[in-house]
Amino acid sequence: MNTLEELRNRLDKIDKELIEKYKERMEISKEVGEIKVEMGREVLDPIREQEKINQVTEGFQDPFLKTGIAELYQQLFTQSRMLQYQVFINRGEDAKQGFQEVDEIAGKGKRVIYQGVQGAYSHQAARDFFGEDAFYTNVTTFKDAFEAVREGRGDYAVLPMENSSAGKVGDVYDLLVKYDLSIVGEIVLPISHTLSGVESSSIESIERVYSHNQAIMQSKEFLNQHPKWELNSMENTALAAKFVSEANDPRYGAICSEEASKLYQLKVLAKEINQVDNNSTRFVVVSKAKIYRKDAEKISVCIELPHETGSLYRILSHVIFNGLNMTKILSRPIKHKTWEYRFFLDFEGNLKDGSVQNALIGIENESRKLKIFGNY
Numbered sequence: 001m002n003t004l005e006e007l008r009n010r011l012d013k014i015d016k017e018l019i020e021k022y023k024e025r026m027e028i029s030k031e032v033g034e035i036k037v038e039m040g041r042e043v044l045d046p047i048r049e050q051e052k053i054n055q056v057t058e059g060f061q062d063p064f065l066k067t068g069i070a071e072l073y074q075q076l077f078t079q080s081r082m083l084q085y086q087v088f089i090n091r092g093e094d095a096k097q098g099f100q101e102v103d104e105i106a107g108k109g110k111r112v113i114y115q116g117v118q119g120a121y122s123h124q125a126a127r128d129f130f131g132e133d134a135f136y137t138n139v140t141t142f143k144d145a146f147e148a149v150r151e152g153r154g155d156y157a158v159l160p161m162e163n164s165s166a167g168k169v170g171d172v173y174d175l176l177v178k179y180d181l182s183i184v185g186e187i188v189l190p191i192s193h194t195l196s197g198v199e200s201s202s203i204e205s206i207e208r209v210y211s212h213n214q215a216i217m218q219s220k221e222f223l224n225q226h227p228k229w230e231l232n233s234m235e236n237t238a239l240a241a242k243f244v245s246e247a248n249d250p251r252y253g254a255i256c257s258e259e260a261s262k263l264y265q266l267k268v269l270a271k272e273i274n275q276v277d278n279n280s281t282r283f284v285v286v287s288k289a290k291i292y293r294k295d296a297e298k299i300s301v302c303i304e305l306p307h308e309t310g311s312l313y314r315i316l317s318h319v320i321f322n323g324l325n326m327t328k329i330l331s332r333p334i335k336h337k338t339w340e341y342r343f344f345l346d347f348e349g350n351l352k353d354g355s356v357q358n359a360l361i362g363i364e365n366e367s368r369k370l371k372i373f374g375n376y
């Protein structure tokens, strides 16, 4: 019988040969890339790849070998396409996808739009980012905020994307797809809700509670202790505070920030009623200009894929093989297309990085649609 050492020596010999062949294959593939640039051909050739898989697995009955060889070749294809995209980048393809680098985003005198009334969490997030020197305008809906920036009535808009306990704000994702605005910054705001009522109210006098749906969800555990309360959804938390204040009825309560409670002269009946202690909301700053800070470290994209086996695998391989750290992936249905989805990806990196450029060119060429929301 062979000893472990003997077997390992044989493996080493085979690996040496494999590596030589691998190098040779990649060099040829790079040359193929050069021809493709000259001829204006696509890097990905799915028909050729399928033919190749058929060719190399032909005659194998053993399913282990058949699948193993097919998988090995999928990896080889991905790497050889990566090399070819690099040829395209080196020949001057716009790898930054039209984005311009800037030193700073926030500056004095910017016009900033937020959704909701004064004192809303969005207002607070906007002030955290832009400070006291900006001019703030509020609008009623998320869509209004996008339109205001598109039409130049504001330089930036601040919008909530997700909450750490209640999840994503789906409408904002859909609007980012629809409007041609870019994410240029983000703010993570710790969220702490109060239950507030008018001066004559107490926990015992409350019968109806008003707030934004998200805030109601975030305070579920607290609300479950008062099953008789009627829950009413409103546009946002600050509007709920305003409404309760104007109604001046001790039966009404608002779930809102302490700041909104103060702003509308309410009394705090219960503090920190959110179920998760470190509850926070992530807001993004959007602008019409396609800009990114030179020290930006996160990229958000949206991808539409053909409804085919392996299409998501192929896209993700560009992120993985370029060594990028993917921090989020989520999907949302495409409206009017049953069972078709868009994927939203976040990964770490800057548009200047070679690995980011390579991944983006690969994804762009191999998906039905790529939209870069921004680098921030």
Ligand SMILES: C=C(O[C@@H]1C=C(C(=O)O)C=C[C@H]1O)C(=O)O
Residues within 6 Å of the ligand: 029, 032, 043, 044, 045, 046, 048, 049, 052, 076, 077, 080, 081, 084
């Ligand atoms: C090398 C090529 O480019 C890509 C990579 C392939 C491979 O590694 O064999 C096959 C098809 C293309 O998607 C080619 O077109 O031949």
